[in-house]
Amino acid sequence: MTDVLILGGTGWLSGRIARRWVDEGAAVTCLGRGSRPAPEGAVLVRGDREDADVYADLSRRDWDHVVDVSSHAVRVERAVDALGDRAGRWTYVSSVSVYSDDETVGADESTPRHPAASPADAYDYGAQKAAAEDAVMRLGERGFIVRPGLIVGDGDPSDRFGYWAAAFARASSEPVLLPPLEGSSAQVIDVDDLAAYIVTATRSGVVNGVGDEHPLADVLGAVRLAAGHTGSVFVADEGWLRAHDVEYWAGPRSLPLWLPTEMSGFMTRSNRAFHASGGRLRPLTDTIERVVADERSRGVDRERHAGLTRAEERALLSDR
Ligand SMILES: NC(=O)c1ccc[n+]([C@@H]2O[C@H](COP(=O)([O-])OP(=O)(O)OC[C@H]3O[C@@H](n4cnc5c(N)ncnc54)[C@H](OP(=O)(O)O)[C@@H]3O)[C@@H](O)[C@H]2O)c1
Known part of the structure; x- marks a missing residue:
């Protein structure tokens, strides 16, 4: 059985990812503070990612796949430090907001990003996502970064x-x-199409998770x-x-x-890589x-x- 750890898993997209994996027969563990329940069939581990020892128990075992949706670089960096050696694969949900160019039509994943945030910087979503991506990229071929555009759907x-x-x-x-x-x-991309892609994709590197x-x-x-x-x-x-x-x-x-x-x-981002790697809309x-x-x-x-x-x-x- 595939062992999946979702850092999140009780939110909108991450909840759909968790549910999809449960439906596929995976053993799914979600980490959250407990604001909302985990999908039926998944296990919720309560913890606050602001706490230094939040990953202690989770790092005592191996995970086939870890998924992270956080938009706080420090949380992502700490998770990679604590759990990176235990993960067979790591998918990070970033955003097209990392790109510094919003004007070029049809731009692909090679488009320059905003500078990655430093800990002392005031919070900036794109810069936080860029710094979080850098942490996940340290995992090399095991790391996979999806950059969604506008996610839509019920809920x-x-x-x-x-x-x-x-x-x-x-x-x-x-x-x-x-x-x-x-x-x-x-x-736009349907939340369930994006969840399905994250669950099934096997490639590494960076892919725009955007619709047509x-x-x-x-x-x-x-x-x-x-x-x-x-x-x-x-x-x-x-x-x-x-x-x-x-x-x-x-x-x-x-x-x-x-x-x-x-x-x-x-x-108008390119979704060539998304389609080529099995993404379905x-x-x-x-x-x-x-x-x-x-x-x-x-x-x-x-x-x-x-x-x-x-x-x-x-x-x-x-x-x-
Ligand atoms: N919406 C869009 O159009 C769009 C576009 C591009 C990219 N994105 C990206 O898509 C992702 C959306 O994910 P989502 O819908 O699952 O987000 P969400 O609904 O905000 O859920 C966040 C998850 O993280 C957990 N969490 C938050 N703070 C935590 C903390 N301090 N400690 C432990 N867990 C914590 C939450 O559970 P608790 O609250 O219970 O802790 C929840 O499970 C994000 O990465 C976002 O940046 C969205």
């Missing part, structure tokens, strides 16, 4: 992609505010159709959105998936249908981490 805690399902569903026959569409791309690139207009059009929206849409331009204090990508008062011109390559419409159903069941008017409230959207639309 997404970031509320970004799902915003569009909720926005179209809640508007019903009323207008919806859209970001600039002309020349804009969207590139689609015109943003097509993606939002497919979400609109699935959500049953029959109203009109208002496509705003970058200047208008900025003048109205609307943020791009994420967070409050934002339009998720909208990227400014200087980030026009961010959702389900049809985007399958993902969209799941997301629409999930947003409806979670409540399209609920408070969100990303997007506009309906009141904000209405106020913006009335200022056209």
